[in-house]
Amino acid sequence: MGGKTKITKPTLLLDKNKCLANIKAMAEKASKHGLVFRPHFKTHQSLEIGRWFRSQGVEQITVSSLSMAGYFANDGWIDITVAFPVNVLEMEAINQLAEKITLNLLVESIDAIELLNPQLTSSVNIFIKADTGYGRTGIDSTQTFTFQKIIEAVEKSKMMDFSGFLAHAGHSYKCRNVREIEEVHNRSIARMMQLKENFIYAYPNIIASIGDTPTCSVVDNFEGIDEIRPGNFVFFDIMQQQIGSCSFNDIAVVVACPVVAVHPERSEIVVYGGGVHFSKDKIEDEGKVTFGKVAENKNNARGKVIENAFVKSLSQEHGIISAPESVVKETNIGDLVMILPVHSCMTADLMSHYVTLEGERIEKRVNSLE
Amino acid sequence: MGGKTKITKPTLLLDKNKCLANIKAMAEKASKHGLVFRPHFKTHQSLEIGRWFRSQGVEQITVSSLSMAGYFANDGWIDITVAFPVNVLEMEAINQLAEKITLNLLVESIDAIELLNPQLTSSVNIFIKADTGYGRTGIDSTQTFTFQKIIEAVEKSKMMDFSGFLAHAGHSYKCRNVREIEEVHNRSIARMMQLKENFIYAYPNIIASIGDTPTCSVVDNFEGIDEIRPGNFVFFDIMQQQIGSCSFNDIAVVVACPVVAVHPERSEIVVYGGGVHFSKDKIEDEGKVTFGKVAENKNNARGKVIENAFVKSLSQEHGIISAPESVVKETNIGDLVMILPVHSCMTADLMSHYVTLEGERIEKRVNSLE
Numbered sequence A, B: 001m002g003g004k005t006k007i008t009k010p011t012l013l014l015d016k017n018k019c020l021a022n023i024k025a026m027a028e029k030a031s032k033h034g035l036v037f038r039p040h041f042k043t044h045q046s047l048e049i050g051r052w053f054r055s056q057g058v059e060q061i062t063v064s065s066l067s068m069a070g071y072f073a074n075d076g077w078i079d080i081t082v083a084f085p086v087n088v089l090e091m092e093a094i095n096q097l098a099e100k101i102t103l104n105l106l107v108e109s110i111d112a113i114e115l116l117n118p119q120l121t122s123s124v125n126i127f128i129k130a131d132t133g134y135g136r137t138g139i140d141s142t143q144t145f146t147f148q149k150i151i152e153a154v155e156k157s158k159m160m161d162f163s164g165f166l167a168h169a170g171h172s173y174k175c176r177n178v179r180e181i182e183e184v185h186n187r188s189i190a191r192m193m194q195l196k197e198n199f200i201y202a203y204p205n206i207i208a209s210i211g212d213t214p215t216c217s218v219v220d221n222f223e224g225i226d227e228i229r230p231g232n233f234v235f236f237d238i239m240q241q242q243i244g245s246c247s248f249n250d251i252a253v254v255v256a257c258p259v260v261a262v263h264p265e266r267s268e269i270v271v272y273g274g275g276v277h278f279s280k281d282k283i284e285d286e287g288k289v290t291f292g293k294v295a296e297n298k299n300n301a302r303g304k305v306i307e308n309a310f311v312k313s314l315s316q317e318h319g320i321i322s323a324p325e326s327v328v329k330e331t332n333i334g335d336l337v338m339i340l341p342v343h344s345c346m347t348a349d350l351m352s353h354y355v356t357l358e359g360e361r362i363e364k365r366v367n368s369l370e
Helices: A016-032 A047-054 A066-073 A088-100 A110-119 A144-156 A170-174 A178-199 A213-218 A238-243 A325-329 A344-350 B016-032 B047-054 B066-073 B088-100 B110-119 B144-156 B170-174 B178-199 B213-218 B238-243 B325-329 B344-350
Strands: A011-014 A061-063 A079-085 A102-107 A124-131 A160-166 A207-210 A253-263 A268-272 A283-285 A288-290 A292-298 A301-314 A318-322 A336-341 A353-356 A361-363 B011-014 B061-063 B079-085 B102-107 B124-131 B160-166 B207-210 B253-263 B268-272 B283-285 B288-290 B292-298 B301-314 B318-322 B336-341 B353-356 B361-363
Touching: A016 A047, A016 A213, A047 A066, A047 A361, A061 A066, A066 A079, A066 A088, A079 B253, A088 A102, A088 A110, A102 A110, A110 A144, A110 A160, A110 B253, A124 A144, A124 A178, A144 A160, A144 A178, A160 A178, A170 A178, A170 A213, A170 A238, A178 A207, A178 A213, A213 A238, A238 A283, A253 A292, A253 A344, A253 B079, A253 B088, A253 B110, A268 A325, A268 A336, A288 A301, A301 A336, A318 A336, A336 A344, B016 B047, B016 B213, B047 B066, B047 B361, B061 B066, B066 B079, B066 B088, B088 B102, B088 B110, B102 B110, B110 B144, B110 B160, B124 B144, B124 B178, B144 B160, B144 B178, B160 B178, B170 B178, B170 B213, B170 B238, B178 B207, B178 B213, B213 B238, B238 B283, B253 B292, B253 B344, B268 B325, B268 B336, B288 B301, B301 B336, B318 B336, B336 B344
Parallel strands: A011 A353, A061 A079, A079 A102, A102 A124, A124 A160, A160 A207, B011 B353, B061 B079, B079 B102, B102 B124, B124 B160, B160 B207
Antiparallel strands: A011 A253, A253 A268, A253 A336, A268 A318, A283 A288, A292 A301, A292 A336, A301 A318, A353 A361, B011 B253, B253 B268, B253 B336, B268 B318, B283 B288, B292 B301, B292 B336, B301 B318, B353 B361
């Protein structure tokens, strides 16, 4: 810390160099494979960090809500995909955005097209959500006839252009090593390729877009894919480390939490830092439920991960850390403990800003205010 | 809805009448038992709702952070307990508050007293956190000697006054009926009574304060207790219903979520409403992991709870609802689904405001901005 910002409360620290390296590595990977790099900005939700992407040549982005699209459109982003089934109740926001930027919307039914069409006052691009095995949202990629019907409905509309297919292989989050990620990915892109082949002659410019950090981080086969939309890789987190997408060293964020109590008798440390700072995503790590992992505090930046030191539970404002006796013994009230979050997207969403290791404050969007 | 606010995004609806009834019932219960009613405001975090308490005669409140204390102090609350182990890194906030209000702080070690004492510029009251069986924070209530040492350290300080003991029987959250809650409560207050008895002759004015919604809602024995600090009861939620603290009918909040996709083939509805709106607390209900329960939409207020309709998973912005075929069949894109949250404190924390059934917007504190 350069001392510009004194840390007194749970604070999201950002290692700018790690973050820039993560951005550069993914941009280079996309370029090497001839892919459009359309990063998902829902992870960082920051204009400043968005500009770091821009300086790497990124011009097209992904977001997860119309509010987030509006936030980035105001900073000069003019080609934005809202990778979320279109919310037809927000027609006003859709029309306002569509008037000034290239707005790419996502649909997964004819109903959505029919609700959108009569209300659109500016043209939008339409992606159809394909389910390639995740089973959360989208149309089963083998249902060619359903896709055909939706495409026809899009083509009939004067305000919509059919852009292609969008998938999210979210089941890659269940993987625990590179081989498993590759298997999920290969099955997923094989289904995307088949889907695209069915329509490429009629629509030669269609785009096949995929988007998860685990696959984009580790695979090297993007056959038939035109665009990638990973988001989490900008920071990574311990869930990604566990999946196999990154190493601990790649994780660019850490939450500095004040110690408020120390309990040597049960080898625990209580910190100010709870569910309202971390959210409540958790992983199982060596049989233990873990809400965050503890790293060394090196002059208020984070050092190495400490073995067997982890957040065992979170209340609204409290975090309870279980740690080896030797660590607890050296910890005092008023110290700052460095906690690597389980899920950096959710943690960042809860915070209003980042503080870099140089002490610079970086603002971000506050989700609840829009 | 009176139509003053059009709902287009996930929106936290508040049934003001239910909320007022919950406040009134708890205030009357405290009064009946001769207890000081010091409600925890971390659940609602709203100045307006705070005033509803004031109109029921409440003059003393509880919060979970110094930032929250500052927020309410600015609205004329002059006696505030921060029921969280004191964060000594926030001395500036402590001194500013202590100068203008009666500030009650919580400690659980001599270390905290020794760090506080030389830095205090105005006087504060000190509660000592007693662990009566929960095991999260506090000093085991049977460790009389440790309490004695802390009390002596407090008494030696010119800036601190010893106020009493504070406990939170958080293990009542594991209960599933009134009998279990009563058992936890009776064990907990027996320990508080013993602790108080050890010190009452030396300090005749000490206060024994307890605080969880399950016990305060259902028990009728407060022997030896002087003050209660429940918070969640102001809204309740499905976790409290499951514990046995309330009925579905008492729950005063519901999140209205736009439907963005309907999947009859898997009997699912996809809504705009995810972890960034609900947080990710969950319960097990009839063997199924549940992130929220679906109620009928009666003119954009909530009706009865729908059997077997629940949120089965949450992503950052998506909620996936599993519902009976008949319900899915009648649901359309653009409808609003009413979801009762698992944990209303966490859900409210994520939102910037409430909308009453009459369409009135009620502002609240946004945690991340302070």
